[in-house]
Amino acid sequence: MKKKRLVTRTIILAVLALAVGYTLYANLNKESNKKIVIGKPAPDFVLVDMEGNKHRLSDYKGQGVFINFWATWCKPCEREMPYIENQYQQFKDQGVQVLAIDSSESELVVNKFVARHGLNFPVMIDRGEVQAAYGINPLPITFLVDKEGIVVKSHTGELDEDTVREFMEQIKP
Amino acid sequence: MNEVKCECGHVNPHGTILCESCGRVLEEKEKEKQLLDMRYEGSARRSQTYNKTIIDKVWNFFSSVKVGVWLIVITLVASSLGTIFPQEMYIPPLMPPGQYYEEQYGWLGKLYYELGFHNLYSSWWYLLLIASIGVSLVICSLDRVIPLHRALNKQRVSRHESYLKRQRLYSVSESALTDDAVGKIKQKLSAKRYKLREENGDILAEKNRFSRWGPYVNHVGLIIFLIGGMLRFVPGMYVDEILWLREGETKAIPGTDGQYYLKNNAFIFEVYDKEKDDEVFQDAINKVGTVVKNYQTDATLYKRAGEIVPGEKPELEEIRDQSIQVNKPLKVDGFALYQVDYKLNEMSKMSFNLENKETGEQFGGVTLDLYEPDMEYDLGNGYRVEVMSYFPDFEFNADGEPATKSRIPNNPAFIFKMFTPDKPEGEVSFVAIRQNIEPLGDNDYKMTFNGVETKNVTALTVRKDLTLWIIGLGGLIFMIGVIQGAYWNHRRLWIRKIDNQIWTAAHTNKNWHGLKRELEMVFADTGIKAPEDQLVEEKKD
Numbered sequence: 001m002k003k004k005r006l007v008t009r010t011i012i013l014a015v016l017a018l019a020v021g022y023t024l025y026a027n028l029n030k031e032s033n034k035k036i037v038i039g040k041p042a043p044d045f046v047l048v049d050m051e052g053n054k055h056r057l058s059d060y061k062g063q064g065v066f067i068n069f070w071a072t073w074c075k076p077c078e079r080e081m082p083y084i085e086n087q088y089q090q091f092k093d094q095g096v097q098v099l100a101i102d103s104s105e106s107e108l109v110v111n112k113f114v115a116r117h118g119l120n121f122p123v124m125i126d127r128g129e130v131q132a133a134y135g136i137n138p139l140p141i142t143f144l145v146d147k148e149g150i151v152v153k154s155h156t157g158e159l160d161e162d163t164v165r166e167f168m169e170q171i172k173p
Numbered sequence: 174m175n176e177v178k179c180e181c182g183h184v185n186p187h188g189t190i191l192c193e194s195c196g197r198v199l200e201e202k203e204k205e206k207q208l209l210d211m212r213y214e215g216s217a218r219r220s221q222t223y224n225k226t227i228i229d230k231v232w233n234f235f236s237s238v239k240v241g242v243w244l245i246v247i248t249l250v251a252s253s254l255g256t257i258f259p260q261e262m263y264i265p266p267l268m269p270p271g272q273y274y275e276e277q278y279g280w281l282g283k284l285y286y287e288l289g290f291h292n293l294y295s296s297w298w299y300l301l302l303i304a305s306i307g308v309s310l311v312i313c314s315l316d317r318v319i320p321l322h323r324a325l326n327k328q329r330v331s332r333h334e335s336y337l338k339r340q341r342l343y344s345v346s347e348s349a350l351t352d353d354a355v356g357k358i359k360q361k362l363s364a365k366r367y368k369l370r371e372e373n374g375d376i377l378a379e380k381n382r383f384s385r386w387g388p389y390v391n392h393v394g395l396i397i398f399l400i401g402g403m404l405r406f407v408p409g410m411y412v413d414e415i416l417w418l419r420e421g422e423t424k425a426i427p428g429t430d431g432q433y434y435l436k437n438n439a440f441i442f443e444v445y446d447k448e449k450d451d452e453v454f455q456d457a458i459n460k461v462g463t464v465v466k467n468y469q470t471d472a473t474l475y476k477r478a479g480e481i482v483p484g485e486k487p488e489l490e491e492i493r494d495q496s497i498q499v500n501k502p503l504k505v506d507g508f509a510l511y512q513v514d515y516k517l518n519e520m521s522k523m524s525f526n527l528e529n530k531e532t533g534e535q536f537g538g539v540t541l542d543l544y545e546p547d548m549e550y551d552l553g554n555g556y557r558v559e560v561m562s563y564f565p566d567f568e569f570n571a572d573g574e575p576a577t578k579s580r581i582p583n584n585p586a587f588i589f590k591m592f593t594p595d596k597p598e599g600e601v602s603f604v605a606i607r608q609n610i611e612p613l614g615d616n617d618y619k620m621t622f623n624g625v626e627t628k629n630v631t632a633l634t635v636r637k638d639l640t641l642w643i644i645g646l647g648g649l650i651f652m653i654g655v656i657q658g659a660y661w662n663h664r665r666l667w668i669r670k671i672d673n674q675i676w677t678a679a680h681t682n683k684n685w686h687g688l689k690r691e692l693e694m695v696f697a698d699t700g701i702k703a704p705e706d707q708l709v710e711e712k713k714d
């Protein structure tokens with residue numbers, strides 16, 4: 001009698017706990033940067049840079065990729081660009097690639113920006129699809145992808161030069 | 174050990190207050206009361222009595238109605254907190270949310286953000302509260318409905334004297350129960366749809382027992398409702414996105430993983446016309462000025478072929494053309510696209526002429542696409558215009574330099590360099606709406622404004638909801654439970670012959686007045702007193 005009661009109660013509580021647990025888990029996964037899960041493969045994308053070269057993320061297997069989403073009208077993005085450029089010069093021969101993805105602006109504006117800041121890493125314009133795949137909301141946002149194509153970090157907001165260096169060090173193969 | 178044997182021989186579960194079979198009072202405390210507490214038929218809510226293992230303790234916690242009520246109160250308070258400032262999804266996505274809250278609402282806003290109230294309704298603790306209410310609902314119901322069902326099923330016709338005289342409606346008549354009287358009473362009770370049971374000349378009349386299950390049916394509905402809500406978190410069950418689309422633009426429909434694309438061919442905004450439309454609209458038009466007749470997006474739906482890699486130029490197969498109007502969505506593959514918002518006359522192209530300031534002679538024009546302006550425009554004969562800078566949403570920033578607020582061409586401005594045969598090194602001119610500045614000294618030439626082209630923008634809600642029917646079903650069952658419990662009353666009447674007296678007692682779960690009137694009619698002209706309200710008598714004393 002008593003044993004039966006314990007078993008029934010345990011089963012019912014377990015079912016309820018399972019349902020609640022699943023809901024919380026699903027919700028947390030949705031929340032954490034929406035589309036990007038740290039420790040999971042980065043969504044692949046293909047974009048053409050300002051010089052007409054095609055860049056596919058999955059082609060950079062074996063290298064660390066520093067993905068930066070930005071826009072010319074975004075002040076913090078503009079402030080961190082020189083740091084990224086400096087560190088790119090340091091790390092490009094050590095297997096770290098930088099892909100700077102502009103948020104849906106015109107080529108003219110982006111080209112002028114690239115020329116003004118003397119950027120040498122590939123800069124590309126996304127029309128919204130890659131931003132959707134990465135769940136981009138506020139800019140700037142930076143993702144670090146390691147040589148296996150796994151997202152190891154995401155950072156929302158402005159970076160200083162030390163942080164950029166640290167980040168590149170982290171994904172150096 | 175755990176069971177209680179009543180004097181009548183029936184074995185009750187531990188914790189029973191009133192014997193399930195004969196109604197004898199089993200709990201000492203209850204014996205002193207004049208009237209019985211008939212809640213749950215005095216059955217044993219088992220949770221109240223066992224308290225051994227962790228499982229039992231958790232069970233007992235959730236079994237308490239008091240806990241349930243507190244959970245609801247706390248949830249209500251928490252829900253209201255989320256409405257103090259806008260939730261994150263409603264703030265403009267121009268800056269990090271923490272910064273936005275602090276700028277807009279000061280230290281309170283900062284605190285609001287730091288406490289996570291900007292995403293309150295999907296925070297883990299809020300979900301946990303809702304889930305606890307669900308758990309409390311299940312356990313409270315189970316803990317009460319099973320003993321109640323058992324008690325009502327096990328009840329005997331002949332209830333013990335101590336039970337009868339402690340009922341609120343109760344009477345004793347000093348007369349014999351003649352067959353004639355019994356016949357009359359039974360006939361009247363049957364006419365009132367009572368179900369009769371007899372044992373040793375005692376009678377139990379009962380009707381509408383199912384009304385007692387109303388609250389539990391109601392809870393089942395609520396739980397189904399909550400399950401429906403929970404399923405929204407399962408990927409693919411629920412999508413609620415927004416798609417802004419300019420005329421002529423083709424974009425992936427959000428939520429479809431890049432499978433479907435939509436092109437906006439035209440956005441149509443129509444108002445009722447005083448001259449053309451029926452007279453019935455005249456009053457309304459006179460009163461408010463403009464009355465909108467139609468919001469419509471003429472769209473083309475495409476499906477993407479081949480492998481889907483975000484960013485790659487998609488290969489699109491046309492599926493169909495359709496006009497989307499309010500309440501007439503475009504439906505595809507479980508998704509529905511509803512007309513929800515619009516923006517009229519967004520600037521899309523701007524034209525300028527190159528002009529000699531002195532003579533007014535013009536040397537050709539340029540038309541700039543505000544989303545994708547060219548770098549250079551060759552006007553021939555040695556006349557050439559280069560776009561040095563473009564500010565789609567122009568402002569002077571804090572340093573007094575021209576800048577852009579966003580990528581949307583709300584207030585376009587350009588810096589042109591004009592090359593002419595007599596000024597081969599070029600002249601610089603800054604041109605914004607109603608502004609023409611020559612930053613590097615006087616020029617001989619200028620760019621004169623020559624018109625603007627506009628486009629409309631439509632906004633569509635992308636909605637997919639596979640949980641709706643579950644939520645609807647839950648709501649329906651909820652209502653059935655409410656009706657079941659509210660419109661019927663569970664009524665019982667006991668008639669017992671004890672020595673030379675006739676004892677009657679009656680019980681209902683609500684509407685005592687109705688029961689009294691019904692019983693007065695049943696007992697009229699039978700020589701037996703109808704049960705009387707002991708509460709009313711007390712008041713008289």
